[in-house]
Amino acid sequence: MRIYVTNVFVDDQDKAEKFYTDLLGFKVKNNIPLGENRWLTVVSSEDPEGTELLLEPSDHPAVNPYKEALFSDGIPAHSFQVQDLDAERKRLGDLGVKFTVEPMDAGPVRMAVLDDTCGNLIQLIQMTNAAQ
Template sequence: MRIHLTSVFVDDQAEALRFYTEVLGFVKKHDVPVGEKDRWLTVVSPEQPDGTELLLEPVGHPAAKAYRDALVTDGIPLAQFEVDDVAAEYARLSDRGVRFTQEPLEMGPVTTAVLDDTCGNLIQLVTPSR
């Protein structure tokens, strides 16, 4: 068994695609119309084009919006992405205008930072200690 797909709920799929590809550096994998305005829109790591897909899912369901918004209110990230060097990613993304709610912080076996994805979510970056 493997994780094939996971999702983040987004307010605007076009903005989410821009942020996740142009700012974070993911690449678009699937973009299929679903209904009149929504899309099955996934991105993947350029380092693992056949790896786990991230679905940029519209936050249309009231329960999904309430859940996502409650996490943000409490400062809890919805997803976590591993990077080679949190401090370097923090610097790179800060230079690109990304807002962080937590600067790089060593926490035992990991270093983490938390960013606002501009689409309604907090995302944690993590680098395991070597």
């Protein structure tokens, strides 16, 4: 058994698609119209057959209070692994991505947190030698 799809609730699918593809570097895997919304998934360009991330509309009434609580408490909605956190921080910062937590050591990993502009915080993790 493996994880096939996981989701992140987004305020605007078009904006999320641009952020996750143009800035983070993911690739669109599925883009299927479903009424007002789409079944819109992205995958890592490094693992195109890997787990898909569904950019899911925040339409359900329970979603926005949940997202707002996580965001205000500084809790990331997801965690993505990178090879070189400092290089990724510089690359994304140069593209205008806002970080709420700068790269720091956190036990066996280095981590930072960014704002995806769609109502979520996303954690970036670099495994250190202690965690591998």
